[in-house]
Amino acid sequence: MRVLIAPDSFGETLSAIEAAGAIADGWRSVAPGDDLDLAPMSDGGPGFVDVLAASLDGRLIEVEVEGPLGSPVGAAFLVVGETAYVESAQACGLHLIPAAERDPTRTTTRGVGQLLRAALDQEGVRRIVVGLGGSGTNDGGRGAWDVLGDHPLPAGVTLVAATDVDNPLLGPNGASAVFGPQKGADRAMVLDLDDRLRAWADDIEARLGLPGLRDRPGAGAAGGLGFALYAWGGQRTPGFEIVAAAVRLADRADRADLVITGEGAFDAQSLRGKVPAGVAASAQQAGVPCLVIAGRVEVGRRDAAAAGVEASYSVADTLGSPAAALDAGAGGVRETATRVARDWAR
Numbered sequence: 001m002r003v004l005i006a007p008d009s010f011g012e013t014l015s016a017i018e019a020a021g022a023i024a025d026g027w028r029s030v031a032p033g034d035d036l037d038l039a040p041m042s043d044g045g046p047g048f049v050d051v052l053a054a055s056l057d058g059r060l061i062e063v064e065v066e067g068p069l070g071s072p073v074g075a076a077f078l079v080v081g082e083t084a085y086v087e088s089a090q091a092c093g094l095h096l097i098p099a100a101e102r103d104p105t106r107t108t109t110r111g112v113g114q115l116l117r118a119a120l121d122q123e124g125v126r127r128i129v130v131g132l133g134g135s136g137t138n139d140g141g142r143g144a145w146d147v148l149g150d151h152p153l154p155a156g157v158t159l160v161a162a163t164d165v166d167n168p169l170l171g172p173n174g175a176s177a178v179f180g181p182q183k184g185a186d187r188a189m190v191l192d193l194d195d196r197l198r199a200w201a202d203d204i205e206a207r208l209g210l211p212g213l214r215d216r217p218g219a220g221a222a223g224g225l226g227f228a229l230y231a232w233g234g235q236r237t238p239g240f241e242i243v244a245a246a247v248r249l250a251d252r253a254d255r256a257d258l259v260i261t262g263e264g265a266f267d268a269q270s271l272r273g274k275v276p277a278g279v280a281a282s283a284q285q286a287g288v289p290c291l292v293i294a295g296r297v298e299v300g301r302r303d304a305a306a307a308g309v310e311a312s313y314s315v316a317d318t319l320g321s322p323a324a325a326l327d328a329g330a331g332g333v334r335e336t337a338t339r340v341a342r343d344w345a346r
Contacts, residue, residue: 001346003027004256004283006039006249008275009047010295011264012095013329016040016047017054022330023260023293026337031345037256039247041275044162044239045133046095048087049078055247056080063118065111068092068136069101073111077119082126084119088112088222092143094136094183102184104138104176104193109225113147126156130229131239132163132222136183138176138193140169140200141228150208152232159234162242164273167220169213169227170198175220183223197224204231240278249282258344259283259290262333266294266314271307280308291344293336295325313340 005027007019014022020038027036039055042048053060058080067073068091075090089095091111094102112130119128137143153159167173176185176193185193201214208231213219218236219227226236244250253259261279263270270276276292283290292304292312304312315325315332318339325332 001031001257002035002037002255004037004039004252004259006041006259006279007262007293008041008043009045009263010333013264013295013326014333016042016051018330019262019333022333023262023337026334027341027345029338030341034345037252039249039252041247041249041261041279042131042239042243043133043164043273043275043278044131046087046089046093048131048162048239048243049076049085049090051243052085052246053078061118061122063115065091065114066108067096067111068107069097070108075111075115077115079122079125082124084122084125084128085131086115086119086128087131088115088225089131089134091115092135092137092222094134097136102136104136104180104183104185104223105189107137107139107183108143109137109139109141109223110143110147112141112225113144116144116152117147120152120154120157127158127160129160129162129242130234132161132226133165133239135222135225137225138180138183138185138197138223140175140197140224142200144225145228159229159232161218161221161226161229161234161236162239163218163221163226163236164238164240165221165226166217166273168215168217169201169219169224170194173220175224178220179223201227238273240273240275244278244282249279250285253282253286253288256286256288259288260293260340261290262293264295265298266292266296266312267298270299271303276309277307284308291340293333293340296322
């Protein structure tokens with residue numbers, strides 16, 4: 001039996017590469033003779049560069065930039081031919097901020113600007129793809145703007161915002177309201193953050209003569225960093241599509257008998273262009289069943305089936321509680337994959 005294992009990261013617990021390895025270990029404990037094909041995935045958030053580096057023949061360039069609280073952090077971007085792949089979460093990710101210090105009124109995207117500057121300085125780079133997701137910031141890209149200014153792109157260089165998030169910058173579906181609470185914002189702070197972003201959008205749109213940028217789908221990605229990329233001339237491409245093409249996901253699904261994907265929480269957001277939905281669609285196109293392993297599962301069976309997911313398995317259910325699932329890390333994913341293999345291996 002050939003099994004394609006294509007998970008996203010499990011939040012701050014496991015990278016996509018670690019999650020794929022844990023699922024493979026669990027499966028092998030039941031069916032050691034099966035052919036396992038590991039294809040760690042990303043939709044532009046944490047792990048974007050690592051996943052691409054594992055599949056593409058390129059150069060990893062290591063740099064030091066400012067983290068979301070201003071302290072230096074190590075980061076890397078990938079250069080493949082004329083394209084540089086940048087992961088914004090390496091410079092402004094929520095995982096870089098201790099839980100007690102999460103305050104999106106203080107965090108900055110300056111480090112993202114420094115990453116972009118380093119990519120622009122690479123000879124021969126004509127296209128920069130910026131993975132957006134997993135940020136701990138809500139500054140609308142203002143920090144990055146302070147580093148790069150109004151017109152950072154040389155002639156002939158294109159900018160791509162790689163995100164599956166379609167939120168606008170402002171309002172009830174915007175960056176502050178939807179993602180602010182995940183970054184430490186209470187209700188009063190959300191309103192303040194939205195007011196700050198509105199003033200920032202007013203300034204940039206008037207300065208550049210580009211009204212309406214705030215309303216474009218994806219402008220609210222990564223705490224509004226999408227807005228700044230649009231203001232610099234960037235265009236949005238779903239991050240999942242970029243990674244799926246790089247790892248040849250469709251071809252690998254065609255050769256599989258079963259596909260397994262996963263992430264930290266399989267919830268309503270998962271069905272809106274996230275990795276599990278994208279992998280399930282590829283499996284459906286190939287005519288093979290797709291299973292989900294997640295830290296917790298909140299999607300009902302009917303909605304999961306409509307997205308192409310045959311069955312979903314929760315690490316929290318395997319171990320008894322969400323807290324136990326978090327504590328177990330890779331071990332919990334491995335144990336759940338063992339359970340899955342007992343049901344599906346043949």
